[in-house]
Amino acid sequence: MRLVVEDLESRRSGRRIFEGVSFALAPGEALVVTGRNGAGKSTLLAILSGRLRPAAGLIRVEEAGERTLAECLHLVGHRDGLKSALTAGENLRFAADLLGARGLSSREALERVGLAHAHDLPVAYLSAGQRRRTALARLLVAHRPLWLLDEPTSALDVASQETLADLMKAHLADGGMLVVATHQALGLENPKRLVVEPAAARSHAAAFDAEGGW
Numbered sequence: 001m002r003l004v005v006e007d008l009e010s011r012r013s014g015r016r017i018f019e020g021v022s023f024a025l026a027p028g029e030a031l032v033v034t035g036r037n038g039a040g041k042s043t044l045l046a047i048l049s050g051r052l053r054p055a056a057g058l059i060r061v062e063e064a065g066e067r068t069l070a071e072c073l074h075l076v077g078h079r080d081g082l083k084s085a086l087t088a089g090e091n092l093r094f095a096a097d098l099l100g101a102r103g104l105s106s107r108e109a110l111e112r113v114g115l116a117h118a119h120d121l122p123v124a125y126l127s128a129g130q131r132r133r134t135a136l137a138r139l140l141v142a143h144r145p146l147w148l149l150d151e152p153t154s155a156l157d158v159a160s161q162e163t164l165a166d167l168m169k170a171h172l173a174d175g176g177m178l179v180v181a182t183h184q185a186l187g188l189e190n191p192k193r194l195v196v197e198p199a200a201a202r203s204h205a206a207a208f209d210a211e212g213g214w
């Protein structure tokens with residue numbers, strides 16, 4: 001699968017947030033999206049996920065067979081989307097049933113994020129970082145080629161950030177694609193980079209020079 005985005009523009013409540021956002025991703029490629037608070041990073045991910053409509057521009061998915069873009073992606077946003085009264089395992093099984101394309105079992109996925117012990121605990125009992133890790137474990141219970149991650153390191157301790165970096169690298173090595181909005185270094189090697197800037201100063205994408213080590 002390939003993702004092609006051309007000249008995307010966003011308006012919210014009549015105000016232009018960004019314009020001229022273009023990039024392309026092929027299997028194994030990552031795009032790191034940066035920009036100041038309010039620049040439109042979450043808005044861009046919401047548009048890519050189909051939750052918001054762009055004011056202009058084009059999003060095209062290629063070589064995805066019969067699948068729509070929505071069927072090819074996972075979105076892990078600011079809100080974890082977990083049901084507090086259900087256990088971590090139940091949340092993951094619910095996600096797997098909803099998303100299809102089965103991946104790891106709920107137990108295996110929780111093990112991968114270091115939360116095996118939380119499988120049968122209600123999510124309401126989990127800390128902020130544990131909830132975030134449970135939300136990230138959703139990526140593993142249903143196989144989807146495109147991961148859209150909005151500030152995925154928030155609330156994660158150093159060890160969990162390293163686990164996340166390993167998950168992202170394994171996904172890329174497996175031919176997956178990533179779009180990650182972040183203010184933090186991620187440990188990815190040579191991702192593409194997109195700086196979202198206010199509409200007045202056109203957004204642009206550029207190949208990332210490896211020095212920064214995002």
Ligand SMILES: Nc1ncnc2c1ncn2[C@@H]1O[C@H](COP(=O)(O)OP(=O)(O)OP(=O)(O)O)[C@@H](O)[C@H]1O
Binds near residue numbers: 013017037039040042
């Ligand atoms: N529901 C909404 N209606 C109108 N404007 C909105 C809405 N949600 C967000 N905005 C505006 O859209 C702009 C972009 O917000 P967005 O959350 O995408 O920024 P961001 O780059 O992700 O910021 P941050 O780094 O703080 O997470 C902001 O100016 C925000 O006020």
